[in-house]
Amino acid sequence: MQVTSGKLSSLAKLAVGLFSMSAAAFFSLSNVQADSVDTAGAALSGSPSEQVNQIATDDTAAVGESQAGIGFEDGGIRIYAPSFNFGSLFAFSKGEQSVDGRYDQETPNNLGRRSLVVNDYSDTDGWRVNVGIGLFRKVDDSSKVLDVQHFTLRPGKTRLYYGTPQIPGTLDPQKVNWTGVYQYTDSSQSNGSIELKDKNNPNSSAEVNEGIPSTGLPWQYEDPSTAHDAADVVLTPFNDSVSSDDLSDNERKSDAYLQDTSQDAETQATHTSLLNRWLGKADSSLTLQGATLRNGFQEVWGSDGQDASGYYHGKGWWGLSFNKPGSATITLGDSVHETGQYQATIYWVLTGDPLGN
């Protein structure tokens, strides 16, 4: 078929028009994303005590609606999982897609969104986090699956945070009634100190600082060492259509374990989890020397007492932030992705392990 010069000129104009429209659409899309960044990045309000509560709570933290906080309970362990955002994945995308830079700045809100947090008031040794991920299924047709070959967590690109609240040196941490220490339902408890009750003597009380330095935020207890320099955790999505409560064979795969093979800088102890547990050496007066070295604390709340090796163990919370681009990625295959909404499920297992160490 012959195309005349005039026809081609019209076609060229049409194409230029299309080009302009599509480019405009592209940039308007970018603006939509920028708006959502602003919303997500809203600053936390309230006292440091409220903020430490919010660090590990769910979505409501993002909009400032504080709810029950960390909820420590004597001997209890609780896990908070991160949410991941890979930004825009185009229909023709393939290869590695990094977690986006939306939460790159490690503000309190962002840490809460993208952090794996374990609150632990049991013994120091013997817990770990296992993880597996199901297929990315289309919401309106679960038989259709997005071609995600791997979901990768890169602990080496994360930052480790931990907190160990302070109490007066005269108060026996073993006698503290833990319930309620970090549960704030009463806004009057926002003055930076709270009342602890001796569980053996409910009438007694002591003023306690929550362990937040007045000049900083709780997440500033960042481990400055490279102790969390762990290997990548590469998860292959498994078919979870049959049963979501049975990881079985999938969890047995070598990639389903968040392992930290690093060693503690002071004790040379090998960690057994992605999240390092603090293993500071303490003297008999419960002054944790390690803590002094690391974050300036002279008194650390929540010692479990001495172990067989003569070490006191700190209690608190551990957080690993996946905020940096590249700290979490998905790898898309070469297939053409069918458009639509997709969902996958991450299965987190918090394990108490008698053979842990």
Place this chain on the structure above:
Amino acid sequence: MEIGWNSQKFLVKFAILWAMVLGGSFIFGQQHVAAASNSSAEFQVKAIPPEQQTTQNTNFFSFDLAHGQTAQLGLTITNNSNATQTFKVKPTVGVTNDQGTVLYSDTSKTRDSSLKLDFTKLGPEVKTITVAAGQTGTYTTSVTIPENNFTGAIVGGFYINSPSLNEAAMKKKSKKNSVSIRNVYSYAIGALINVGDVSTIQPNFRIRTVKPTVVNQKGAVVTNIQNFNANYVSGRKLAMTARVYKRGSTEKLFDNTVLNMNFAPNSNMNLPVSWGNTEMEAGNYTMKVTITRGLKSDMDHKVWHLTKNFTITPAQASRANQNPNLKKNYMWLIILLVVVLVLLVSVLLVYVYKRGKQTNTSAGKPQQRRKRKK
């Protein structure tokens, strides 16, 4: 300014392509992962140790029991959500995963062939308990060691999840984003029971099978290693190195080392050796595995040397060679192409030679005729 014919053609092509790319991505592409913030397990599980517990302040069970003796185990499950929830407790047998981690969440019915006492058959029951919002429920069960001559360690545990919370999580759908990831939580509480003088039983290893397979799209051979005795390795003291040789050769082809491993009693795990991007060839091979427990200076230092011959059939090699990045051996193809090329050139040369000769012959005759006419 006049745009030339070729420039216009190029502009049309470029603009249409760009429109397709950007417009298409706008219409079809937008796939976001949910921007929701992190979430928490809305329940907590805490072990209630038996009176025989030997390790205090822990969230697992560890105790000694004699034959015929019973221990009462319990779990408290605190429902931190704002609605009544159901929680399912399933007893499990401790297994070893491929990285040398003991798992207590394997709810399958598969058991290691060397297992003598199955934790799930010593009394622990599967139970579903309902806990009101903000309340704590209790699971209790007992474990009894039968009257027999068993000596060793029994490793099992309890896998706890909430069907109702899982269901609620599954129903959560992203409102404005296209690709979302939701979190589902569960707990696994391990139990270690020592029966009799456990020190008289040592962990011991053997190779059960060596099979070719595909791991991460690469050809690999997986060696199944079994600890067939009723004792474990803890403290991440175990290291394993697997090496593959052509049978009869001392030249190592491929290897893999896994460090910092634990191993449950009477359990098995798979140790893979990847062929990487090299094509797997059928043939006879030997797998040599070295297992080391502890440092040489340790009292319990021990080394196991395990060997097993295996064969990769052409069909198995073909199945394993599905790696898209495979560095294939194209030498045979190159030789074939060279031979074909040489043949083609030879045929062509012969053809040209003959054709030329023919042309010369046929061309010469009319000229002669013409000359004669003159």
